[in-house]
Amino acid sequence: MIRRYDFAPLDGITKVVFRRVWAAHFGGADRYFIPFFSPTCHHILTDRDRREMDPAGNGGLSSVPQVMTRCAADFLWAAEQVADMGYPEVNLNLGCPSGTVTAKGKGAGFLARPEELERFFDEVFAGVCLPVSVKTRLGVSDPEEFGRLLEIYNRYPIACLIIHARVRDEKYRGPVHLEKFAQALAASKNPVCYNGDLRTVEEVRAMEARFPTLDAAMIGRGAVADPALFRKLRGGPAATREELQEFTRDLFGEYQAFYGQVGPAAQRMREVWFYLIHLFEDAERLNKKMRRFKSPGEYETAEAAIFAELPLRDHAEGDLV
Numbered sequence: 001m002i003r004r005y006d007f008a009p010l011d012g013i014t015k016v017v018f019r020r021v022w023a024a025h026f027g028g029a030d031r032y033f034i035p036f037f038s039p040t041c042h043h044i045l046t047d048r049d050r051r052e053m054d055p056a057g058n059g060g061l062s063s064v065p066q067v068m069t070r071c072a073a074d075f076l077w078a079a080e081q082v083a084d085m086g087y088p089e090v091n092l093n094l095g096c097p098s099g100t101v102t103a104k105g106k107g108a109g110f111l112a113r114p115e116e117l118e119r120f121f122d123e124v125f126a127g128v129c130l131p132v133s134v135k136t137r138l139g140v141s142d143p144e145e146f147g148r149l150l151e152i153y154n155r156y157p158i159a160c161l162i163i164h165a166r167v168r169d170e171k172y173r174g175p176v177h178l179e180k181f182a183q184a185l186a187a188s189k190n191p192v193c194y195n196g197d198l199r200t201v202e203e204v205r206a207m208e209a210r211f212p213t214l215d216a217a218m219i220g221r222g223a224v225a226d227p228a229l230f231r232k233l234r235g236g237p238a239a240t241r242e243e244l245q246e247f248t249r250d251l252f253g254e255y256q257a258f259y260g261q262v263g264p265a266a267q268r269m270r271e272v273w274f275y276l277i278h279l280f281e282d283a284e285r286l287n288k289k290m291r292r293f294k295s296p297g298e299y300e301t302a303e304a305a306i307f308a309e310l311p312l313r314d315h316a317e318g319d320l321v
């Protein structure tokens with residue numbers, strides 16, 4: 001049975017303002033993974049990194065900062081910063097598929113360098129001051145790569161191995177590789193958390209039925225598309241129209257306060273609506289308006305029309321890509 005639900009890090013979306021507002025309106029996630037920061041060899045936390053991770057700004061939510069690097073010394077330094085801020089765990093990003101990241105051998109690009117990854121872990125686990133969890137994919141281009149990677153992971157005391165059941169080349173599209181995940185779950189010596197494409201209560205229950213020993217799942221896009229998803233997984237009600245309206249109003253207001261401008265705030269809302277629109281029926285026409293608005297005023301008009309005109313579903317539907 002799944003006992004722990006983590007909110008996945010979605011860079012550009014589940015940043016500090018979103019996490020705070022989302023948790024105040026819906027909640028139900030056990031932990032919030034903070035989108036990655038990339039330390040440099042200068043070992044300086046930027047103002048942006050600090051704002052993102054400052055525990056006071058995070059409203060007391062149980063959170064896990066994520067680091068993306070292939071340099072053990074930089075990871076160890078970053079882990080110290082995370083520990084100094086009072087966090088009990090640090091996460092390593094081995095999943096980011098973006099070309100600019102993987103070209104530097106970071107994120108999912110690190111999976112193509114198993115020997116180097118082993119040396120990295122040797123150094124990290126010899127000196128790290130916090131439990132380390134790892135968010136990985138099954139490989140770069142072929143899920144069969146995971147056998148070799150799991151041999152490496154199994155040699156280290158990883159607090160939790162979060163597996164996004166795709167390879168780098170698949171980005172976030174296409175079917176997840178559940179047979180390969182099954183093998184990974186059976187063969188991992190470390191605790192495992194499943195990640196990928198969970199959008200509804202039924203999909204989560206189906207995972208539990210198929211993998212009775214699985215006790216943790218991480219959900220990202222599904223919990224933006226249906227903000228009540230974690231609540232429903234715990235037996236709570238679906239989101240109402242009024243609740244969603246209050247949530248988006250509050251979120252837009254908080255983004256304006258954060259940026260000091262309405263333009264970037266509306267842009268952030270467009271990104272949230274990219275997923276949230278899946279909770280509404282017959283959304284095509286109004287979704288176009290939401291995707292193409294040119295001013296904050298047009299954003300507000302598009303949103304008001306969605307709430308006024310579209311039937312609300314009790315779960316999200318469609319591909320969240």
Ligand SMILES: Cc1cc2nc3c(=O)[nH]c(=O)nc-3n(C[C@H](O)[C@H](O)[C@H](O)COP(=O)(O)O)c2cc1C
Pocket residue numbers: 008009010011012013034035036066093095096135164172195196197198218219220221222
């Ligand atoms: C826009 C976007 C940003 C993401 N940013 C991060 C990130 O900062 N760190 C990370 O480990 N994964 C990141 N991911 C991957 C998600 O955490 C998650 O693994 C992926 O969305 C699959 O899970 P889901 O189907 O539940 O959303 C991102 C994904 C998307 C779509």
